[in-house]
Amino acid sequence: MAVQTQKLPYGIGRISGGWLLALLVALVFTVFGGYAYAQQLIYGEVVTGMRDIGTMAGAPWGLYIAFVVYFEGVSFAGIAVAALIRLLDLDHLKPIARMAQVMTVIALILGGLGVIADVGKPGRAFINLLKYARPGSPFFGTLTIAILGFLFGALVYLYLDGRRDAALLAKVPGKFQGFYRWWAAGYQDTPEARERHERASFWLALAIIPLLVVAHSTLGFVFGLQVGRPGWFGTLQAPGFLAMAGVSGLGHLIVLAAILRKVYGLEEQIDIAVFRWLSNLLLIFTAVYVYFMVVEWLTSVYSANTAEAQLLNALLRGEYAWIFWLSVVSLLIPLVLLIGQFATGKYRIGWLVFSGVLVNVAAIGKRFLVVVPSQTHGSLMPYVIGSYSPTWVEIGVVLGLMGLGALLFMLFAKVFPIMEVEEV
Amino acid sequence: MSLSRRDFLKVSGVTGGALVAASRLLRLETLTAAGAESLQVEEKYIPTTCWIGKQDCGMLARVVNGRVVKLEGHPANPRNNGTLCPKGVGQIMSFYDPNRVKTPLIRTNAKGVPGEWRKASWDEALSLVAKKMNAAREKGGSKFVWQKGRSKAKKFYDKAFVAASGAFKLHHGAFCSDAGYRALEYTLGLHAVLHPDFKYTRYLLCWGWNVTNAGGNKFCWLTWPQKLVEAKERGMKMVAIDPRQRSAAHFADEWVPIKPGTDLALALALCNQLIANDTIDREYLTKYTNAPFLVGPDGLFLRAEPEGEEEAGAPLVWDTVSGAAVPYTAEGIQPALEGEYTVGGQRVKTAFELFKAHVAEYTPEMAAEVCGIEAAQIERMAREIGENAMIGSTITLDGHTMPYRPVGIMAYHMAQQELGFQAVRAMVMVMMLIGSIGAVGGQFSDFTWKEYKNWAKFEHLKVQDETNLYLKDSKFFPINSNNSSVVAHVINNLSEYGLDDEVVPDVVILHHVNPLGSFPDRNENFEAYKKIGFVAAIDPWISRTADYFADVILPAATIEKYEGPISASDFYTDAETLRIPPMDPLFDSKGDIDIYIDLCEAAGILYGEDGYIAQINKQLKLEGEYALPLDQKPEVRDIFDRYARSKGLEGGIEFFEKNGVNIKGPASVSKVYPYAMEEPFAGILPHRFYGESLLVAQNDMKAAGADEIYWRDYTPFPTWRELTAAQSPAEYDLNLISYHMIEFKQSRTPVPLLIEMAPKVFVEINPATARAKGIADGDEVWVESHNAITGETRKIKAVARYREGIRPDTVAMPHHYGEYVKHPWVKGQGPSPNELFFTGEGYVAQTADQTYLVRVKVTKA
Amino acid sequence: MARYGMVIDLDKCTGCRACMVACKVENNTPQGHFWMYVFRFEEGEYPNTRTWFMPRPCMHCDNAPCVKVCPVGARYKRLDGLTATDFDRCIGCRYCEVACPYGVNYFNWKKPEGNYYLDWDDPDLAEIVGDEKVVYANPDLDKAYGPEKRRIAGGGQAKGVMEKCTFCVHRLEKGLQPACAAICPTQAIKFGDLDDPESEVSQLLREKPHFRLLEEAGTSPRVFYIGQHAPNPSVRQIEEITVKV
Ligand SMILES: Nc1nc2c(c(=O)[nH]1)N[C@H]1C(S)=C(S)[C@@H](COP(=O)(O)OP(=O)(O)OC[C@H]3O[C@@H](n4cnc5c(=O)[nH]c(N)nc54)[C@H](O)[C@@H]3O)O[C@H]1N2
C-alpha cells in the first residue's frame, strides 16, 4: 500500500459515517417524495389538497407552487451573492461563493421539479412548454427565463468559475481525475489564464444580475398581473418577490456556511467577517422586505374594497392568521437580532443561524400566503369562501424535493470542492 | 356492441330533425376523409314524455346506437315547448341506475327493519302476490288494500285494477292538495284548486305557490313559470303571500310574509275591505251564487214547499220586483243581494247580508295581528284587487262577450293546513266578491268546466254510524279526503273510532307510493304497517316503505314503458301525448301496465266480462272494433294502438311514436271560459257562497255525539280560530313548514345529478331568530316538535341555514330528504321533516287532510 | 363570420338549474364540475329582502386573462368569439384557472372515467350499454372542431387537463343552440351572433339595460346580463353548491 495519494481538499471522495447517515436521511426523504408523487401520477391530483376555485371552494395552486416560488427565491440569493463577490471583489467572502452557486443550481432544479410536480400532464409539459411556448404568459417567464434560462446561466457560471479548481484537482490522481479534466477543459492555471478566467467570470457576474432581477420579477408577475385575484394584482409584487428572494436565499446561505464551517472545520476560511457581511446584507433585505410588507398592508387596509378586506381579514385574524403572524414574527425577531448585531458590532454565528432559519420559515410562510389565500379568499365573484390544506402527498413531494436538494448538495460536495481551492 | 357499419344517421321525423339531418350529412362528407371511425353511429330521436313529474312534459330521447344519451324537450308539446326542468334532463341517470330493483325480490328477514332479499322469478313473485291477494279479496271490505301515490299519466289502468280486483283504495291526496280540491268541489263544483287565466290576468295573488320550485295547480311545474314570465312581460302585477320568499318573490312586486296557517283570516279581511270599498260584483253574486238566498235564524235557507218527490223545496230569495220571497229558480225575478226581510213572520237576512256581518270583525287590523303582517299591506292589496278587477267590464273573444275580471289566485299545496278547506273557501270568496270566477283574466281551477261528482254529494253530507278505515261519511269527517295516515291512526286506535279488527287489511299493494317517506305521521304509519300481514310493492327502487315492510318487490320500469294517454294541454291548447319507451325495459323490470296484466292473469281476473281487460276497455272507452278481445292477453302497445285509432288517429300508436304529440288545436273559448257556454259554468249553479250543508253536517255531527274538535269548522262561512299548533307551550316558539324543491320530485328522484346540487337537508331560519338562540349559519341544530293535543315531542338534527327571506317566527324544511329510498346517493342526507309532523286530531283538517304545520323549538346541537 | 355571445335575462330566470344539468349531460362533465353554475342570491334584511338568480357560464372574454397566461396556447380565442381549450395540448398547469376572475374552470383532478356518479361497470348494466365510461356518452365530443381542427368539445376528456364551458361548440357547428339555452324553461338564456344587428341577442342588448360581470376587470366578457344588477358585496349566496371531487 505504498501508493502515494495526495488527499483531495474538503473531504472530496471520503465517505464518513456522518455523511452516510445524512445521505441516508436525505435519500429516505427523496424516496418518500417519489412514492408520494407516484400516487399522484396514478390517481391524479385528487390526492392533493388542491381543488378548483369557485364551486369547489378550493385552491388550484397550493404547496407546490408556494415551494416553486420559495426555491426560486433561494436560488436568487445564491447566485447574487456569488456574483457580488466577483463584481465587488469581496475577496474575504470568496469561500462562500461556490456553495452559493451550488445552492442556486440545486434550488433551481428543485423549482423546476416543483413545476413538474404541479402540472397535470407532466410528460406532455416537457414537450409542449417548448413546442408551443407562449412568451406572453408570465408562466413562460417563470419556466423559461427564471428556471431554464437562469439554470443555464447558473450552470455556466458554476462551470466557468470551477474550471480553475478543476484544473488544480485534475493534477491529483484519483477516480474523479477524468471528470476534473473534463471540467477544466484545458484550463491551465497560468497567470494569463487566471486573468482571462477572472475577466470572464466578472462579465458573467455582471450579466447575471439583471437576468436575476428580470427572472424574479417575472415570477412576481405570475401573480402581480392577475387583475382577477385580490391580493395578487399590484406593482409591489415584483420588487417584493425580489426582496423576499434575497431574504430567504441569504438565510439559507448563512445556514449552509455555518454547517460547512462546522463539518469541515473551516473556522479560518469562513471567519466571522463572512458572517458579518452576510448578516448585514440579510439585514438590508429583511428591512426592505418588511418595508414592502408594511406598505402593502397599509394600502390594503386603507383602500380595501370588500374582496381585499376579506382577504386581509383571513390573513390577520382568519384561517391563515397563524401562518401570517408566524411569518411576521419570524421576520421581526431576526430583524431585531440583526439590527442588534449591527448596532453592537458583535456578530454571533449561533444567532445568525437562528435568524437564517427563521427568515426561511417566514419565507415559506409568506410564499404560501401569497399563493393560497388569494385563491380561497380572493374571489371577486360571490362564491363561498374556500379552503386549502395540503395532503400528505404534497407534503411528501415537497419533503422529497428538499431531501433531493440535500442529496444533490452532499453528492456535489463529495465530488467537487465546496469552496474555492487555495492551493493543493 | 355491434360494430356493423351503419353510416347513415336515421333521424326520425320530428321537428328540427331535418335540420339536424342536413347538417349531419354535410359533416359526414367532411369527416369521412378525416377518419370515418366516429361515424359508426346510428342516431335517432324518439319522442316520449318525462317520467318524473306529474305533467309529463314532452321529450325527445336522443338515441345513439340503441343507447339513450340525452333527453331534450319536445318542441311541439304545448306544456313545455322544447324545454325541460332539471329533473327532466337529469332523469337520464335514473333509468340506467344500477341501484334499481333489477328482478323481483322476496323478503328473507323479519319486517320492520331494513330488508334482506332474494331474487325471484316473475312467475314466483306474481303467483305469491296473487295468492295472498285473492285470499284477502275473498274476505272483502278493506282486507285487500291498493295504495297509490302521486302518479303520472291517465289513471285508467289503476282504475281498471281497482274495479277488477275490488280493492279498497288509498291515495296521496290528503297529503297533497285535497283540502283545496274539496273546497272547490264544495264551492264551485270543480275538481281542482286555484290558478289564474294567465293570458289576461293583470293582478295575481301568488298565494303559497312555490313558483321557482314546484307545482301550482294541475301542472308539475314548467308550464306555469313559462306563463308567468309571459304575463310579467305583459305587465302583470304579482303579490306573493308566503312565509318564505324563496318561493316566488323573485317575480313578485310585493311580498306578504304571512304567518303559516292564517290565510283564512287574511282572505276574510280582504273580503271585509272589498265590501268596505264597494268593489264587489253584485251581478255575479246575485245571478250565479247562493249569496242572495234567505237564511233563517237556524242558519238554514228558507225553502219553498217541496214539490212532488223532492226532499226539500228550492231555497228562497227576496224578489225586489214582487217584494216577496220566491224560489230562486223562479222566472223574471230580481233577487236582493243584501238586506233583512220579514218572511212568514220571521226576520231573515240574505246570505250575503250575513256575510257582511260575519266579516265585519275581520278588519285589516285584526287580520294583520293574526297573520303577522301589516294592516296597510292588506288594505293596499284589497284596493289593488278592487281596482284591477274592473268590475262591470267585459271583453269579447271569438264573438263571445264575457265579463273581464283580470285578477286571480294561484295556490295549491298550501291548502294543506289545519283550516285548509275553509281557508281555500275564503280565498275563493275573495274572487267571488269581485266576480272573477270563470271571467276572462280571472279565477280558474280546472281545464274544463265539468261538474265533479262531489258537487251533488256535498249537498247532503252523510254523518252515519257505518264507516270504514278512512272514516268515510262518518261523524268524524263527513267530508273526507281518504287520508292514509288517518287510516294508520285508526288501525292503531280502532276502538276510538268504533271499528274492530275486521277492517285491518291483510294485504296491501303499494304502487308508486312511499308512505313512510312521503307521509307524515311517520311513526303512526310505521306502527300500522307492522299490523299488516302481507305487503307487495311495485316500484323501480326499494322505497323506505318497501325496505321496512314489503314481502315482495316487483320491479317497475321507469321511462322505458308505454303509459298514457296524457293530456298535453297547457290550458290554452288541446293536445295529447303518450309515454313511448325510448328503449326496452332495463334489467328484468316491466312496465306498470304489463305488471298489472300479469298480476291479474296470475290472480285469475284478467279475462271475461268483469276482468281487467274488460275494465281497460271501459276506462279507455275502447268499443266495437277497438275493444280489446276479452279472452286474449293484451300487448300494452296494442292497447294504445287501439286507443289512438279509436281517437281517429291514422297509424294508431305509430302516430305518437313518430310525432310524440297530437295537437288538437287551441282550446275553444267556450271550453276555457264558462261564461261563453250555453249553460254558464256548465250548469254548476248556484255556486255555494253560503255553506248551508256544512251547518247541517255540524248539527248532525253534534247529534251523533262527535267531539267539538271534529265539528267546530263545519260552519257555513269560513271562520277563524286559533290553530291547534299555537296551543303548544311557549318554548315551542317557531312554526315549522315544509315545501318542495326544484331539484327533486318527492322521493322519486334518487338521481345523483340532482342530489349533487342539493345533497343535504337543512332548516331555513331567519338570522335574527337564529342569532338570538346562538345559532350560526351552518350550525347543526335540534328541531323538536310538540303535539299540542297529546303532548308528544319528537326531534331531529339538521343544519341551520340563514335566510332573510323567511318570517322570524317560522322555520322551513324541504321534504324530499330523509333516506326515502335505499340508494347510495341518498345515504346521509339527514332526516325528513315528516318525522316531526303529526297526524290525528288537531293536525288533520276537517276534511281529514294532513297539515304540514307544527310548533317546534330549535336549539344548537 | 358570426361572433357569438350570450344574453341572460335575470328577470326571467327562475334559478331552476336545468341549464346546469343540461350542460352536464350534453357535455359529459364529471362529478363536481359545473361549467354552468346558477347562483341563488338573497339581499337585504327581513322583510325588505330580495331573492334572485344568476347563471354563470364561461364569459368567453374577448380580453381573456386565461388565454394570456396559458403557457402553451392550449387556451385560445377563436374567431367566432369562443374561448376554447385544446385538451390535447393543455399541460394542466391551472394557470388559466387562477387567472380567471370568474371561477369557471374545472380541472380533471381524477380520471374522469371513474368520476361519473354511479357504478357504470355494473355487470347487468354493461350487458345493456356496453363499456361506455359514461352511459350517456355524447358521441359528438371526441371530434375535432373548427378550421383549426382541434379537440375542444365536451368534458371528462383526460386526467390532468383543464376544462370549462365551450359554448357547446359541437352544437353550434350543427346549427343548434347551446344545451343550456335550449333547455331553459323560461328562455332566460339567449345565444347568438352579436355582430349581426338583427340577431335576437343584439336586439335585446339594444332594447334593454344590461351589465357584464366584473366589467372593471377589463376582460370584455361576451356574456351579458339583463335585469337585476351585478352582484355586489351585500348579496349573499344561498343554496350554494360546494361539491368537491
Ligand atoms: N313534509 C312534506 N311531505 C310531503 C309533501 C310536502 O310538501 N312536505 N308533499 C306531499 C305531496 S304534495 C305529495 S303528492 C306526496 C307524494 O307522495 P308519494 O306519492 O309517496 O311520492 P313519492 O315519494 O314520489 O313516492 C313514489 C314512489 O313511487 C316510486 N315510483 C316512481 N316512479 C314510479 C313508476 O313509474 N312506477 C312505479 N310503480 N313506481 C314508481 C318511487 O320510487 C317512490 O317509491 O308527498 C307528500 N309529502
Ligand SMILES: Nc1nc2c(c(=O)[nH]1)N[C@H]1C(S)=C(S)[C@@H](COP(=O)(O)OP(=O)(O)OC[C@H]3O[C@@H](n4cnc5c(=O)[nH]c(N)nc54)[C@H](O)[C@@H]3O)O[C@H]1N2
Ligand atoms: N320540483 C318539484 N315540483 C313539484 C313537486 C316536487 O316534488 N318537486 N311536486 C308536485 C306536487 S305533487 C305538488 S302537490 C306541487 C306543489 O306545488 P306548490 O304548492 O307550489 O309547492 P310547495 O312547495 O308545497 O309550496 C308550498 C308553498 O307554500 C308556502 N306555505 C307553507 N305554509 C303556508 C301557509 O300556511 N300559508 C301560505 N300562504 N303559504 C304557505 C311554502 O313556503 C311554499 O312556498 O308541486 C308539484 N311540483
Ligand code: SF4
Ligand atoms: S316539470 Fe315535471 S314533468 Fe316537466 S320535465 Fe320537470 S319533472 Fe318532468
Ligand code: SF4
Ligand atoms: S334553466 Fe333558465 S331559468 Fe333555470 S336556472 Fe338556468 S337560466 Fe335560470
Ligand code: SF4
Ligand atoms: S371567463 Fe375565465 S375562463 Fe372564460 S374566457 Fe374569461 S377568463 Fe377565460
Ligand code: SF4
Ligand atoms: S391548464 Fe391548460 S389551458 Fe390552462 S393555462 Fe395551463 S396549459 Fe393552458
Ligand code: SF4
Ligand atoms: S354553452 Fe354549453 S358548455 Fe357552456 S354552459 Fe351552456 S351548455 Fe354548458
Ligand SMILES: [Mo]
Ligand atoms: Mo302533490
